Amino acid sequence: MNLSSLKPAAGSVKVGKRVGRGQGSGKGGTAARGHKGAQSRSGYSRKLGFEGGQMPLQRRLPKFGFNNINRVEYKGLNLDAIQALADKLNASVITVDLIRENGLAAKKDLVKILGRGEISLSVEVQAHGFSATAVEAIEKAGGKAVKL
Template identity: 60%
Template sequence: MNLSNLKPAEGSTKTRKRVGRGAGSGLGGTSTRGHKGAKSRSGYSKKIGFEGGQMPLQRRVPKFGFKNINRVEYKAINLETIQKLAEAKNLTKVGMNDFIEAGYISSNQLVKVLGNGSLTTKLDVEANAFSKSAVAAIEAVGGNAVKL
């Protein structure tokens, strides 16, 4: 094999469709565009959301509500979950890395600790936010609620 006898693999290439080159080609006349209508014309491009002249969905459906661009989304973790995690791993300090390793959150999520359940051991808990009841329950057993 050398440069003079290289060719593409069998069946890997196709001949280009030459439209509008006379009736003998079989692709003359309408040039594979069919007869009349917007799609047969030059300059046609389908607009996003165009439904053939029918009133488009985004104009039929009324507008309502809004998205608050300043909203901060927290993943809620209850005290009972933290207690189970601390017992399972013999922890005295529970932080974001522990939640990630346990699979409760992903690395880019924020955590808010909620006061559902109860703590039986003294724990230092690190999170992005705490409810008042969670802080009270953590401090009641001698632990600390550390806000990140």
């Protein structure tokens, strides 16, 4: 085998359609574009979503929903995750930076502690938000919930 003998796989290369090359080719005259209309002209490009004049799908369907621009999104973290983190690091203070370093939240996430699971260690937890059940469980275990 050498470079001069290399060929593409059989059937992988398709010969392009030669249009506008005389009547004998069967693709002469109108060059397979039909008669008149925008699609027969050079420079024509169909608008995105255009359906030949029929009402397009995105206009047939009703608008719905609402996005509140003032909504504050939190990354929820449950007590069982905090317990696991405290056990792993043997830490008495769990900060947002500590949570981020261990991959439980992204760099720009606001962290909210939620009440699923149990916490047995007396730890101080610092976060941007707490649910009422989470605060209750942390304080019951002898810890402290500090809102940033």
